[in-house]
Amino acid sequence: MASIRFIARLIAAWIAALCVVVVMWQSLDWTHDFPWFFTLAWCVGLLLALARGVTHLYRVRTIAGRIDQETVANRQRRRVEVPYSVDEALDLVEGVVRALPDIQDVTAARGGLQVRGMIRHAVAEPQSLPLRKRRPHDPFQRDTRVNASVVPGEGACTVLFVCEPDSGAWTDWFNPDGGVSLELAETLVRALTQRITERRNRERADARQTVMEKELTAAQLNLLQAQVEPHFLYNTLASAQELVRTDPVRADKMLGHLIDYLRRSLPRTDGSLSTVGQELERSTSWLEIMRLRMGERLAVHVDVPASCMAYAMPSMMLQTLVENAIKHGLEPKPGGGGIWIRAACDPVGLSLTVADDGMGLRSDGSGSGIGLKNLRERLRLTYGGSATFTIGNNFPSGVAATITLPVTEATHA
Structure with a gap:
């Protein structure tokens, strides 16, 4: 049902846009009929939007394994609990954001506890790459903003990731982002979780090493005393x-x-x-x-x-x-x-x-x-x-x- 509602909403948005254009045309009190090329352009735009909508649904199902109101949205929010101080959490978040592919203009506002960046989808490929290895560019794909905020807490922090297209929210009704924001949000959560796990594993390994060193030193001392x-x-x-x-x-x-x-x-x-x-x-x-x-x-x-x-x-x-x-x-x-x-x-x-x-x-x-x-x-x-x-x-x-x-x-x- 979520996929049907998504496609119906897309069609309704384009029909509403056509109605608005027709009403505006009639309000001008022109004697000639509504231009046929406007209708043709509207039909082509609707077909492209439907094609992008189907692609969007397919990618959403592939990434999330389900289609619902949360996953089909063009603007994604994720929360992750980080068991570290604010400065340590900011370092982890900044490293995760900078590791994203095609990320540019990364800024870390430590006073505001935020890390921001922009995913440029129309990045020029190096001319040295052969054509078969260059990625095809989608002219309708919008750039994606990535924003990470750290919320301090008692003994831990909450990281809020927001991934959204770099355009007004009204454009979401006409041009789905193809699951890009969902993919980025899931990538950020997985990457941050992995870094937290690796860091805690290192801390546990260091703690075990310290315990072993203390036990060895205690054994040496007992031998020395005995x-x-x-x-x-x-x-x-x-x-x-x-x-x-x-x-x-x-x-x-x-x-x-x-x-x-x-x-x-x-x-x-x-x-x-x-x-x-x-x-x-x-x-x-x-x-x-x-x-x-x-x-x-x-x-x-x-x-x-x-x-x-x-x-x-x-x-x-x-x-x-x-x-x-x-x-x-x-x-x-x-x-x-x-x-x-x-x-x-x-x-x-x-x-x-x-x-x-x-x-x-x-x-x-x-x-x-x-x-x-x-x-x-x-x-x-x-x-x-x-x-x-x-x-x-x-x-x-x-x-x-x-x-x-x-x-x-x-x-x-």
């Missing part, structure tokens, strides 16, 4: 065994610090953050063992305010910096040296520095291996870009490494 360097254990136990015979009091202290260090080095199975106080106790136990082994060659200076003790930080990070300072800075240095642990905190974040006056940064890359690489990766996965890690030469000698962390929900837990 294992204590064999040489450190062997050397500490050997030193304690020797001190049992020569200095039992120092041997007892060393074993006590070792037990305390091992107890604090157990893996955190819940994946939660540690605190500055807990990490400082772990590193202090380790340093006490090293001070008993190195004697006067190692001086430890701790300057951490009590107000910073409850601030949250990833476990084993302070220990990594302390071990690097001892192993790569002070142990190789004749006569040893000192290590400083300093912290500063405010409502915005925490700054933690480990410095030494040892050998400094060396050309052989000592102190820049897997431990610091793992530390940087854990900072990135835990805090994104809001945490920083810097390492450089200390004055007058040695190395200073600083971690800057933002305040988290667990900071004062």
